[in-house]
Amino acid sequence: MTxxxxxxxxxxxxxxxxxxxxxxTCVTFFIGRVIPIDPVLAIVGDKASNxxxxxxxxxxxxxxxxxxxxxxxxxxxxxxxxxxxVITSHPVLQDLLQVFPATxxxxxxxxxxxxxxxxxxxxVAATHRGRWQDQLIRLLSLFGYxxxxxxxxxxxxxxxxxxxxxxxxxxxxxxxxxxxxxxxxGMITVDSLLAGEYEVFWNAVSHLLLPAxxxxxxxxxxxxxxxRSFMLAQLRQEYVLATLAKGLxxxxxxxxxxxxxxxxxxxxxxxxxFGNQLEGAVLTETVFAWPGLGLYVKNxxxxxxxxxxxxxxVLVGVAFxxxxxxxxxxxxxxxPRARDR
Amino acid sequence: xxxxxxxxxxxxxxxxxxxxxxxxxxxxxxxxxVVFAKQIDDLISLDPGxxxxxxxxEIATNVYDRLLRFEAEDLSKLVGGVAESWTVSPDGxxxxxxxxxxxxxxxxxxxxxxxxxFSLQRVVMIAKTPAFLITQLGWTKDTVKDLVKASGDTxxxxxxxxxxxxxxxSLMTSIVASVVxxxxxxxxxxxxxxxxxxxxxxxxxxxxxxxxxxxANESVTLEANPNxxxxxxxxxxxxxxxxxxxxxxxxxxxxxxxxxARDLTPDQIKPLAxxxxxxxxxxxxxxxxxxxxxxxxxxxxxxKVRQAMKLLVDYDGMVKSFLAGRFFVQQSxxxxxxxxxxxxxxxxxxxxxxKALLAEAGFPDxxxxxxxxxxxxxxxxxxxxxxxxxxxxGIKVSIEPMELKAVIGQYxxxxxxxxxxxxxxxxxxxxxxxxxxxxxxxxxxxxxxxPIAWRNRWFIPxxxxxxxxxxxxxxxxxxxxxxxxLQKKVTEEGPYIFMFQNNIxxxxxxxxxxxxxxxxxDLSYFRKIKKS
Numbered sequence: 001m002t003x004x005x006x007x008x009x010x011x012x013x014x015x016x017x018x019x020x021x022x023x024x025t026c027v028t029f030f031i032g033r034v035i036p037i038d039p040v041l042a043i044v045g046d047k048a049s050n051x052x053x054x055x056x057x058x059x060x061x062x063x064x065x066x067x068x069x070x071x072x073x074x075x076x077x078x079x080x081x082x083x084x085x086v087i088t089s090h091p092v093l094q095d096l097l098q099v100f101p102a103t104x105x106x107x108x109x110x111x112x113x114x115x116x117x118x119x120x121x122x123x124v125a126a127t128h129r130g131r132w133q134d135q136l137i138r139l140l141s142l143f144g145y146x147x148x149x150x151x152x153x154x155x156x157x158x159x160x161x162x163x164x165x166x167x168x169x170x171x172x173x174x175x176x177x178x179x180x181x182x183x184x185x186g187m188i189t190v191d192s193l194l195a196g197e198y199e200v201f202w203n204a205v206s207h208l209l210l211p212a213x214x215x216x217x218x219x220x221x222x223x224x225x226x227x228r229s230f231m232l233a234q235l236r237q238e239y240v241l242a243t244l245a246k247g248l249x250x251x252x253x254x255x256x257x258x259x260x261x262x263x264x265x266x267x268x269x270x271x272x273x274f275g276n277q278l279e280g281a282v283l284t285e286t287v288f289a290w291p292g293l294g295l296y297v298k299n300x301x302x303x304x305x306x307x308x309x310x311x312x313x314v315l316v317g318v319a320f321x322x323x324x325x326x327x328x329x330x331x332x333x334x335x336p337r338a339r340d341r
Numbered sequence: 342x343x344x345x346x347x348x349x350x351x352x353x354x355x356x357x358x359x360x361x362x363x364x365x366x367x368x369x370x371x372x373x374x375v376v377f378a379k380q381i382d383d384l385i386s387l388d389p390g391x392x393x394x395x396x397x398x399e400i401a402t403n404v405y406d407r408l409l410r411f412e413a414e415d416l417s418k419l420v421g422g423v424a425e426s427w428t429v430s431p432d433g434x435x436x437x438x439x440x441x442x443x444x445x446x447x448x449x450x451x452x453x454x455x456x457x458x459f460s461l462q463r464v465v466m467i468a469k470t471p472a473f474l475i476t477q478l479g480w481t482k483d484t485v486k487d488l489v490k491a492s493g494d495t496x497x498x499x500x501x502x503x504x505x506x507x508x509x510x511s512l513m514t515s516i517v518a519s520v521v522x523x524x525x526x527x528x529x530x531x532x533x534x535x536x537x538x539x540x541x542x543x544x545x546x547x548x549x550x551x552x553x554x555x556x557a558n559e560s561v562t563l564e565a566n567p568n569x570x571x572x573x574x575x576x577x578x579x580x581x582x583x584x585x586x587x588x589x590x591x592x593x594x595x596x597x598x599x600x601x602a603r604d605l606t607p608d609q610i611k612p613l614a615x616x617x618x619x620x621x622x623x624x625x626x627x628x629x630x631x632x633x634x635x636x637x638x639x640x641x642x643x644x645k646v647r648q649a650m651k652l653l654v655d656y657d658g659m660v661k662s663f664l665a666g667r668f669f670v671q672q673s674x675x676x677x678x679x680x681x682x683x684x685x686x687x688x689x690x691x692x693x694x695x696k697a698l699l700a701e702a703g704f705p706d707x708x709x710x711x712x713x714x715x716x717x718x719x720x721x722x723x724x725x726x727x728x729x730x731x732x733x734x735g736i737k738v739s740i741e742p743m744e745l746k747a748v749i750g751q752y753x754x755x756x757x758x759x760x761x762x763x764x765x766x767x768x769x770x771x772x773x774x775x776x777x778x779x780x781x782x783x784x785x786x787x788x789x790x791x792p793i794a795w796r797n798r799w800f801i802p803x804x805x806x807x808x809x810x811x812x813x814x815x816x817x818x819x820x821x822x823x824x825x826x827l828q829k830k831v832t833e834e835g836p837y838i839f840m841f842q843n844n845i846x847x848x849x850x851x852x853x854x855x856x857x858x859x860x861x862x863d864l865s866y867f868r869k870i871k872k873s
Contacts, residue, residue: 036747043385045393046749047767048470050789055468087385088557089541095557154588162592169598170589175376175580176369178562179554289584291559299382299558302744 017321024317025077025310029070032306039304043086060086077314083307087300092311095296100315101186102172103292106212106284107277113216114223115270119259121220122227126235127254137224144221149214153287156210168207170289177203211288215281219273226269227262234258263334271327278319370598373577375853375870378590378599381583382558388540389519390460391469395765396581398516398862400561403579405519405546406570408438408457409510411769413866416859419510423452423520423547424496429506433815436498436509445568446522446547458491459523461498463535474517474767477776478502478509503813504772505820507680511770515863521545549574549868558583563867574868575855591848594619600853600872606718607667610846618851623666626845627676627860628763629774630668630723634836636798638710638758644834645702651688651838652695653731660841663722671842673828674764674778674835678860681771681811681824685832685839695734707735712759713751716742723840724761752796763843764793765861771824772812779808779831797836804830 040057048056061069076083082092125137161169168174172188177200181192189208192200234240235258243253282294293312300308331338370376383394389401410422421427424438444452464472465485479501480488488499500509512518525545526536536545544552549571550563561581567573582599584590591609593599595616605613605621613619634641634650641647656670675682699707714724721742728738738759751757766773781794782802788795794805804827811823832839845858855869 036750037744038746038750038753041746041749041753044470046753047393047473049473049476050787050791052468052470052472085557087382089386089538090557098556099558154586157589157592162596165596169593169596170584170586171582171593172559174370174598175374175582176371178560178580286585287589289582289586289589291556291583295558295585302746304746 013325020321021314021317024313025074026070028310028313029073029306030066032304032309033066033069035301035304037302037304039086039306042303042305073310077310082311082314085300085308085311086305087303087308092307095308096293096311096315098183098186099291099293099296102290103278103285103294105187105189105208106215106281106290106292107274109208109212110215110219110277111270111274113213114219114273117216118220118223119227119266121224123231123254123259125224125228126231129232134228137228141221141225144217145225148283149218149281150283150287152214152217153211153284156214157287160210167210168203170287172204172207172290173200174203174207207288211284211290215277215284219277222273223266223269227266230262230265231258234261237261260334264331264338267327267330267334271323275316275320275323279316370600371578372872375576375579375601375867375872376593376599377579377581377601377603378584378593379581379601379603380585381561381581382585384555384557384561386469386541387544387552387555388469388537389516389521390464390467390471390535391537391541392516393470395862396561399865400552400563400581401516401519402548402863402865403550403563403867404544404548404552405516405521406444406452406548407514407516407520408461408518409513411514411864412571413857413859413864413869416857416864419514422514422518423457424513427510429510433504433506433509433813434500436500436506436513438496438498438513440494440496441570442494444547444570446525446545447551447566448522448525448545450522450524452520452522452547454491454494454496456523457496457520458489459526460519460521461489461496461517462486463521463526464517467535467537469537471515471517471767474512474515478504478512503809505813505815507817507820508770508772508812511768515768520547522547549866550579553578565868569868571868575871576867579867579870594848594850597850600850600870601856602848603858605846605848607663607665610666610848613848619848620851621846621848623844623846624858625676625678625860626843626858627678628765628843629671629674629676629839630763630841630843631761632712632727632838632840633752633757633760633762633793633797634838635755635758635760635796636836637755640702640704640708640710641758641836643702643704645698646704647836649695649698649702649734650731650736652691652698653734653736654688654727654838654840655690655730656686656840657689659723659726664719664841666844667719667846668841668843670840672832672839674774674831674837674839675771675824675828676766676774676842676860679766679769679771679774681821681828683825683828685828687832688838690730692730692733699734699736704735707731707737709737709739710758711741712738712761713741713743713748713757714761715745715748717745720761727761753791755796755798760796768863769861775808775811775824775827778835778837779827780805782806793837794835799836 040053044052044056057063085092085095088095121137125134128134160167181195181197181200184191184194188204189201192204240253240258243257282298285292285295297309297312381396384396386392386397387400389405392401407422408424410420412420423440425441427438429436440454440457446452462485464475465480466482490497522545529536529539531538542555549566549569551566553562553564555561563579565574565577587604587606587609590602591605594602610621613621634647636642660668660670670686671677672688673685714720724740728740731738748760752760777792780792781800782805784800808827811820814820814823847858852873855871859865
């Protein structure tokens with residue numbers, strides 16, 4: 001890659017990131033201003049005097065024209081100031097740094113399950129097309145697709161937490177383990193390991209297991225379906241027949257050559273799945289009382305806490321952009337042809 | 342024998358990690374800790390000069406001591422809190438409070454009259470939502486420092502408004518009379534905010550519990566104050582966990598990972614009846630569930646139409662079916678349990694009589710009307726029932742379900758036709774509700790305050806005068822009589838269809854006792870909770 005093309009590529013990435021960011025904040029900002037919930041009421045409550053109402057309205061800048069409000073917001077965001085949340089009283093950035101690790105802690109094992117189980121399932125379904133293995137995997141994927149996560153969560157809790165007692169209940173830790181570990185990364189599993197508090201770690205894992213498995217199951221369903229269809233397309237290619245004719249073992253043909261060619265597409269699917277999980281699974285977080293990004297943004301939205309909603313949206317946007325760029329970087333690793341492009 | 346040993350060994354080895362696992366999964370709630378599973382996402386501030394949400398009020402009640410109190414031992418008896426005694430001047434304008442000696446803040450510093458003076462003045466100076474509770478005494482930013490003064494161990498508070506002493510004393514039990522440690526608040530002051538920014542998430546208090554932490558959308562943790570003036574609380578720690586989903590609350594309670602579940606729905610409470618480890622208790626709350634009829638919409642301005650509509654609600658049917666246990670019929674702006682409240686149920690479903698009234702009013706075929714209602718239970722069920730029974734007399738109600746805050750937004754803008762809502766009192770005196778439902782002597786579009794009567798365009802300068810007279814009546818028996826007359830009048834003539842008062846249902850572990858939620862957050866005490 002020449003210096004010139006590198007510069008060109010960097011500029012194009014920067015422009016696309018900038019535009020995405022601008023569009024994201026603009027749409028969220030104006031939607032936030034037209035929803036029929038009055039942000040001032042969310043702060044002062046129904047019983048405040050007109051004087052208090054007017055003062056707070058001016059304090060949060062709602063008395064200014066919309067474009068001016070947006071411009072002011074944008075200028076602040078560029079400097080890293082997302083404003084303060086009215087419902088938590090903290091700077092939004094501080095809130096996000098607290099809730100995002102909780103979501104991440106849930107999303108990473110979920111994605112791991114999705115990939116480690118979903119991809120092989122998809123491959124098996126493709127190689128056993130139409131046979132019972134394929135039907136079984138289809139059934140499992142369909143179930144994962146179509147069951148409301150809310151229901152799955154509640155049934156999971158009822159069975160594995162309430163009846164069998166195999167996993168921890170709603171929340172990130174049992175009350176007895178609260179406030180033992182000082183947050184460093186915000187991910188309790190990581191923080192407890194860093195602090196050498198293994199009981200806290202295992203308790204956190206027991207709480208993480210069920211929601212992560214359920215989210216993992218949902219992404220698994222999607223990843224397996226996509227892997228199956230990508231693989232089917234590959235298995236119809238002539239090189240597959242050729243390699244088989246050359247005497248390579250079918251196992252090697254499928255798992256190394258065919259699957260190897262599918263990775264580029266799969267990386268995109270996996271990145272998107274991960275992005276979706278980072279958005280925060282509102283319903284999962286509700287059922288499991290998991291104080292993550294989804295719950296935070298939902299709660300902020302219902303209270304017209306616009307700074308928090310905008311901050312959350314920008315964070316999700318940034319996560320998507322980063323994942324996109326990451327998958328761009330990964331392509332050349334899994335596909336030699338992309339290296340020269 | 343060898344075989345069995347080997348099998349045992351294998352089984353033992355396989356089970357070993359799970360034995361450890363059991364230990365971490367089944368970590369019980371410590372004996373000295375009580376856990377509430379509750380929705381606390383309404384919490385936006387823990388500063389008693391600012392907090393006005395249910396969850397915030399409840400926490401402030403337990404963290405801050407107040408000038409006067411209705412204590413957990415007898416919720417109907419006014420007693421001293423931080424104040425040991427008090428006197429009222431014969432003209433009812435000067436209140437003198439003697440502060441108890443030897444009280445201590447959580448910091449260890451003594452509670453002084455100066456702290457009380459500061460706390461009352463502070464509420465007026467920072468002018469947040471609950472300030473209206475005491476600015477109605479006539480205190481303003483300019484005058485409060487002259488009207489509320491400490492001297493030695495007494496605080497003198499002069500009021501300029503005409504209000505009954507019992508009302509003023511009731512206000513001194515509300516959240517705004519929480520005593521804040523002056524030195525700590527001022528040490529954290531920024532831009533003249535009297536420490537408001539810091540106190541949103543911290544405390545400077547002398548109540549039964551110390552605030553340990555508030556993690557937004559996650560939990561609030563309190564720790565017992567062993568030096569509390571009424572003795573150390575029964576529990577060392579109180580943890581209020583935010584559990585948004587009622588079904589999850591129920592599971593936590595059943596597994597003993599929570600001692601109380603506060604937001605269970607009727608379908609979750611029913612099956613708990615058979616569980617010997619769990620008790621469900623019902624307490625009278627003080628919320629009034631009603632419909633506000635906007636007189637700006639022509640048919641509703643007709644008194645006969647309003648009478649007819651009051652006869653087109655199946656009050657009894659609802660409380661006997663889907664509202665069973667949680668609501669009872671009370672057709673008054675005052676909830677039972679409040680001073681002066683009378684049990685009032687003049688209206689029952691009577692379609693024939695309603696039809697006759699509608700015909701007399703010139704609407705023999707009814708009319709169409711829109712009703713804004715919160716899009717959550719029990720509003721959805723109540724509004725559907727109302728829609729159905731009103732329909733029987735030709736009134737075509739179209740329900741507009743929306744977020745609660747959106748309904749309130751419409752209501753405050755007077756753009757609704759019918760709004761279905763509830764109202765909770767702000768302090769333990771009938772004036773709190775009367776001042777909203779029966780106050781409108783300025784029907785202009787931008788009055789100083791927007792009470793409920795104004796929101797429904799019920800212009801009542803004369804009745805407002807009667808209501809204000811009741812607020813300043815010194816003779817208690819006479820005052821009660823005045824409220825009785827007002828209630829009957831407002832229920833009959835007012836633009837309100839009063840329906841229900843609610844009960845709070847709390848599910849608890851059978852072994853955890855001593856908690857009563859009280860009719861409002863102001864009376865919800867944690868300090869008597871015990872675990873056996």
